[in-house]
Amino acid sequence: xKVFTEKLHNELLLKLDELERNYDPLMLTDSRLSTITExxxxxxxxxxxxxxxxxxxxxxxxxxxLPETLALYFYYxxxxxxxxxxxxxxxxxxxxxxxxxFSQAENFRAEHNIFCEYFRDGKTDMDNFYxxxxxxxxxxxxxxxxxxxxxxxxxxxxxxxxKHIAYNKLEFESKIIIAEEKETFSSLxxxxxxxxxxxxxxxxxxLGYALKExxxxxxxxxxxxxxxxxxxxxxxxxxxxxxRIFQDIIRRKANSPLFLDLLKQKLLERIDDFLN
Numbered sequence: 001x002k003v004f005t006e007k008l009h010n011e012l013l014l015k016l017d018e019l020e021r022n023y024d025p026l027m028l029t030d031s032r033l034s035t036i037t038e039x040x041x042x043x044x045x046x047x048x049x050x051x052x053x054x055x056x057x058x059x060x061x062x063x064x065x066l067p068e069t070l071a072l073y074f075y076y077x078x079x080x081x082x083x084x085x086x087x088x089x090x091x092x093x094x095x096x097x098x099x100x101x102f103s104q105a106e107n108f109r110a111e112h113n114i115f116c117e118y119f120r121d122g123k124t125d126m127d128n129f130y131x132x133x134x135x136x137x138x139x140x141x142x143x144x145x146x147x148x149x150x151x152x153x154x155x156x157x158x159x160x161x162x163k164h165i166a167y168n169k170l171e172f173e174s175k176i177i178i179a180e181e182k183e184t185f186s187s188l189x190x191x192x193x194x195x196x197x198x199x200x201x202x203x204x205x206x207l208g209y210a211l212k213e214x215x216x217x218x219x220x221x222x223x224x225x226x227x228x229x230x231x232x233x234x235x236x237x238x239x240x241x242x243x244r245i246f247q248d249i250i251r252r253k254a255n256s257p258l259f260l261d262l263l264k265q266k267l268l269e270r271i272d273d274f275l276n
Contacts, residue, residue, distance in 0.1 A: 001050050002057075002065050005043055009069045012039045016072070017225050023083065030080050036072050043069065047154070055132060062131040062158040070154075070162035071169075071221075078104075078170050098174045105171040112160055119161060130157040169218050197235035203259040204231055205245045210260055 019032050052058035085093045109116045118126060129135050133155055197204055208227045228239045
């Protein structure tokens with residue numbers, strides 16, 4: 001089930017990336033949400049009859065695997081609204097949207113404070129209670145679920161975790177957007193320009209993949225596309241075909257030092273200079 005879901009998830013990310021690249025705000029229809037729902041429907045059908053070999057497998061699936069895919073539904077439900085608001089280019093609508101996103105995240109954390117802290121702190125002692133379908137909380141708690149969730153499959157807290165991931169990501173992005181708008185205004189006012197990447201193309205690709213694997217952005221939820229899109233905007237640099245260049249990094253690993261090795265060396269030299 002894990003392999004099946006992760007395969008569909010990765011295929012879904014590619015489809016969404018393609019839709020993002022070809023996004024036309026003038027089009028009245030937006031197929032991103034329906035594309036996500038189609039993938040979740042496939043997972044739902046398989047889950048109806050799937051039996052996990054052990055409780056540990058079921059817990060891992062509903063805690064670590066499925067929420068990442070379900071989160072895309074909640075995330076894009078709001079992101080599509082944000083894309084439409086960007087088209088309107090209205091400061092009032094932008095303010096109302098960001099305010100709603102902040103309130104949504106804050107209210108969710110307040111309502112589910114114990115669970116959010118449990119997940120944030122990386123605890124596992126209540127996993128049987130939260131992420132097993134036979135848990136009493138899933139039999140006794142009445143709660144509204146959207147149509148993509150079958151009542152006999154994902155536990156309640158699998159959906160809650162998906163919302164938590166999506167709301168945190170939206171909140172983080174709103175903070176970034178607001179900060180960038182302030183910085184853009186400040187740059188225009190002072191005449192300051194952006195930083196420009198002047199190292200090699202392969203170096204920035206190596207850095208991006210390393211930061212992704214280190215879960216350095218959005219609690220590890222940022223995709224490679226998001227990271228490199230941020231690099232492109234921040235450093236005025238075209239990263240090119242990131243996957244092809246990463247293959248070059250793999251091939252040369254044994255023959256030449258990586259950019260990260262150089263960064264580590266320079267940092268240690270700086271620390272030594274400071275200490276001496």
